[in-house]
Amino acid sequence: xxxxxxxxxxxxxxxxxxxxxxxxxxxxxxxxxxxxxxxxxxxxxxxxxxxxxxxxxxxxxxxxxxxxxxxxxxxxxxxxxxxxxxxxxxxxxxxxxxxxxxxxxxxxxxxxxxxxxxxxxxxxxxxxxxxxxxxxxxxxxxxxxxxxxxxxxxxxxxxxxxxxxxxxxxxxxxxxxxxxxxxxxxxxxxxxxxxxxxxxxxxxxxxxxxxxxxxxxxxxxxxxxxxxxxxxxxxxxxxxxxxxxxxxxxxxxxxxxxxxxxxxxxxxxxxxxxxxxxxxxxxxxxxxxxxxxxxxxxxxxxxxxxxxxxxxxxxxxxxxxxxxxxxxxxxxxxxxxxxxxxxxxxxxxxxxxxxxxxxxxxxxxxxxxxxxxxxxxxxxxxxxxxxxxxxxxxxxxxxxxxxxxxxxxxxxxxxxxxxxxxxxxxxxxxxxxxxxxxxxxxxxxxxxxxxxxxxxxxxxxxxxxxxxxxxxxxxxxxxxxxxxxxxx
Numbered sequence: 432x433x434x435x436x437x438x439x440x441x442x443x444x445x446x447x448x449x450x451x452x453x454x455x456x457x458x459x460x461x462x463x464x465x466x467x468x469x470x471x472x473x474x475x476x477x478x479x480x481x482x483x484x485x486x487x488x489x490x491x492x493x494x495x496x497x498x499x500x501x502x503x504x505x506x507x508x509x510x511x512x513x514x515x516x517x518x519x520x521x522x523x524x525x526x527x528x529x530x531x532x533x534x535x536x537x538x539x540x541x542x543x544x545x546x547x548x549x550x551x552x553x554x555x556x557x558x559x560x561x562x563x564x565x566x567x568x569x570x571x572x573x574x575x576x577x578x579x580x581x582x583x584x585x586x587x588x589x590x591x592x593x594x595x596x597x598x599x600x601x602x603x604x605x606x607x608x609x610x611x612x613x614x615x616x617x618x619x620x621x622x623x624x625x626x627x628x629x630x631x632x633x634x635x636x637x638x639x640x641x642x643x644x645x646x647x648x649x650x651x652x653x654x655x656x657x658x659x660x661x662x663x664x665x666x667x668x669x670x671x672x673x674x675x676x677x678x679x680x681x682x683x684x685x686x687x688x689x690x691x692x693x694x695x696x697x698x699x700x701x702x703x704x705x706x707x708x709x710x711x712x713x714x715x716x717x718x719x720x721x722x723x724x725x726x727x728x729x730x731x732x733x734x735x736x737x738x739x740x741x742x743x744x745x746x747x748x749x750x751x752x753x754x755x756x757x758x759x760x761x762x763x764x765x766x767x768x769x770x771x772x773x774x775x776x777x778x779x780x781x782x783x784x785x786x787x788x789x790x791x792x793x794x795x796x797x798x799x800x801x802x803x804x805x806x807x808x809x810x811x812x813x814x815x816x817x818x819x820x821x822x823x824x825x826x827x828x829x830x831x832x833x834x835x836x837x838x839x840x841x842x843x844x845x846x847x848x849x850x851x852x853x854x855x856x857x858x859x860x861x862x863x864x865x866x867x868x869x870x871x872x873x874x875x876x877x878x879x880x881x882x883x884x885x886x887x888x889x890x891x892x893x894x895x896x897x898x899x900x901x902x903x904x905x906x907x908x909x910x911x912x913x914x915x916x917x918x919x
Contacts, residue, residue, distance in 0.1 A: 483804030637701030
């Protein structure tokens with residue numbers, strides 16, 4: 432019996448290894464054939480696309496005059512375009528203006544009359560009024576400084592019955608909403624994001640990820656004895672890998688799943704309300720043949736008009752989506768050329784430009800929009816604002832530059848739909864293979880046609896009915912006269 436079970440396990444394990452090897456080999460071929468800038472077609476094929484962004488500058492600590500960066504982990508840009516770089520290896524925060532000129536360096540703060548320093552901080556967040564929150568990971572605390580760098584409060588050793596035994600607070604990322612609620616992504620926490628009130632007291636967990644079961648591991652557990660299963664690791668939800676907050680207070684977060692919903696938009700109750708009406712669910716590259724090849728999303732940046740971008744550490748690419756989940760464009764990669772990275776760790780926007788932080792090289796790459804990128808961004812923004820005429824014109828211009836941009840046809844269709852041009856909208860929805868919106872446009876067009884022709888149709892029907900009745904009456908009258916004449 433044991434020999435048969437051992438043979439069965441060996442066969443299953445060998446088969447799985449072969450399948451994974453084949454999948455990995457196929458993925459490598461696909462990656463090599465993928466163009467530098469691309470979109471995904473309705474059928475999932477990577478089709479060439481004009482570049483939406485181009486790298487224009489490479490910045491490091493020496494060129495900025497602040498000394499070399501060492502393993503920088505996070506970056507934040509304020510509304511007035513001040514740039515905060517978390518230089519984790521040097522335990523400091525470098526603040527620059529929009530022209531990348533150093534404004535100040537925060538290396539310590541006063542606490543109870545004594546200088547206090549950071550230790551391997553991993554994340555930071557700056558509010559509208561320049562309140563600074565730092566995830567001081569090495570010191571196991573959140574540090575809150577005011578706009579002048581003075582200490583406001585320190586959050587450490589939170590207490591709650593919800594924590595597991597021997598829980599250690601190791602914050603890695605932090606965001607704050609307009610009500611001063613603090614949301615923390617902590618190392619080793621699988622219950623979701625930690626929420627603190629304005630006073631720094633722990634409230635609850637929100638947005639826990641669903642448990643994802645590896646089919647191979649599940650099969651292995653099914654074949655194992657009870658004693659063996661008791662020694663195996665239990666299935667647990669995945670951790671979040673990063674988070675950001677938009678102006679409306681919604682949290683956008685990425686997690687460590689290889690498949691499934693790797694990007695979430697969480698409301699105040701922790702419910703995922705991200706729209707996924709694109710051809711494919713937003714998750715980076717969709718052509719992965721195995722979990723080892725799937726995109727690993729480690730940062731997310733939310734812009735205006737519900738546009739958001741995610742960073743894939745596995746390939747060094749930045750993917751951007753609109754609020755409906757349609758893939759807009761991609762740029763970046765791993766390598767040694769300008770616009771490529773060694774170990775990308777964070778992304779942030781400065782207006783329409785992008786900053787990409789490279790942890791391995793201690794550098795910041797500046798990306799600026801091309802005409803194609805600007806046109807597409809403005810098209811999405813115009814539609815979001817409800818400016819249908821501008822959206823129609825800009826999407827048309829985008830298509831002229833990139834005929835493979837199928838979702839732009841849907842954008843034109845939506846703009847026409849809002850304008851009440853249902854028949855024209857149907858043509859564009861058909862071209863973009865947007866069946867739900869095509870059906871919506873068809874129903875509205877049918878109602879419009881019925882409203883237009885209903886009076887004429889009803890008039891004809893009434894006239895025909897009246898004519899029929901009159902004809903019958905006339906026949907009856909003539910028949911009656913004829914019978915009367917015969918009887919006489």
